[in-house]
Amino acid sequence: MNIESELKALLQRREPPPGFADRVLARLEARHRRILPRALAAAALVLVILGGWGVGETLHARNELRLAMRITAAKVAQAQQQVRSVSR
Amino acid sequence: MRRILIAFLLIIPSAAWAQSGRIRVAIPDSLAATASESVDVTLDGAMLRFAARFLSDDADREVQDMVRKLDGIYVHSYEFDRDDAYDRSILAGVRAQLGPAWQRIVTVKSKTRENVEIYTMPNGKTIAGLVILAAEPRELTIVNIVGPVDLDKLASLEGQFGIPRVMKGDHHE
Numbered sequence: 001m002n003i004e005s006e007l008k009a010l011l012q013r014r015e016p017p018p019g020f021a022d023r024v025l026a027r028l029e030a031r032h033r034r035i036l037p038r039a040l041a042a043a044a045l046v047l048v049i050l051g052g053w054g055v056g057e058t059l060h061a062r063n064e065l066r067l068a069m070r071i072t073a074a075k076v077a078q079a080q081q082q083v084r085s086v087s088r
Numbered sequence: 089m090r091r092i093l094i095a096f097l098l099i100i101p102s103a104a105w106a107q108s109g110r111i112r113v114a115i116p117d118s119l120a121a122t123a124s125e126s127v128d129v130t131l132d133g134a135m136l137r138f139a140a141r142f143l144s145d146d147a148d149r150e151v152q153d154m155v156r157k158l159d160g161i162y163v164h165s166y167e168f169d170r171d172d173a174y175d176r177s178i179l180a181g182v183r184a185q186l187g188p189a190w191q192r193i194v195t196v197k198s199k200t201r202e203n204v205e206i207y208t209m210p211n212g213k214t215i216a217g218l219v220i221l222a223a224e225p226r227e228l229t230i231v232n233i234v235g236p237v238d239l240d241k242l243a244s245l246e247g248q249f250g251i252p253r254v255m256k257g258d259h260h261e
Binding site: 016058059061062064065066067068069070071072073074075077078079080082083 | 180233
């Protein structure tokens with residue numbers, strides 16, 4: 001047998017054994033069933049971490065804003081009062 | 089030609105900042121390290137509005153109204169354990185940026201308390217920017233607010249958020 005006929009024999013169309021497609025689909029489904037809860041758990045964890053970080057950032061920004069306004073208001077009020085007391 | 093281009097590229101952002109009421113405050117890192125207390129707040133437009141959304145107290149509501157219109161709040165404040173612990177050229181650097189668009193509206197010189205200078209950038213009937221320089225031997229505060237500021241409203245916030253009211257009866261020059 002030459003190479004050409006060997007290749008032809010190897011590459012010729014063959015029917016899969018009975019139930020092959022069902023077995024493949026069943027395996028894929030089982031795999032999906034295992035992966036889905038893990039993926040959901042991972043997504044939930046990411047959301048919790050991002051949410052926690054977001055809340056922390058928000059509180060930090062709010063406190064910074066209060067602090068900035070506190071310092072600014074005190075300086076303006078102090079200057080105003082000093083000007084008033086001099087002009088009296 | 090290249091030098092001119094670089095200088096041009098450096099000047100344009102500064103000029104744009106100056107027109108917007110924003111100033112560049114060059115504070116060396118070593119200053120915060122030597123200070124006994126330091127505050128550096130940088131809140132630009134997006135972050136400012138974001139932070140303002142989470143103000144909930146009654147006192148906060150006035151701040152919320154004011155902050156909603158602003159484009160930025162930048163506060164640098166340092167307290168030191170010894171006199172003259174900071175370089176006065178920091179203040180000179182800020183003053184140098186305040187061109188003809190800025191007006192000095194208040195200058196307070198005090199022997200016993202801090203010296204305060206308040207500059208505003210008028211924009212029609214409103215103020216487009218505010219700079220406060222408050223300096224005493226052991227304290228340095230530089231405030232820059234970008235956007236329409238109501239000074240009276242700002243001063244009225246004193247006494248809120250635990251801000252102590254200024255006591256009367258000090259001696260001034």
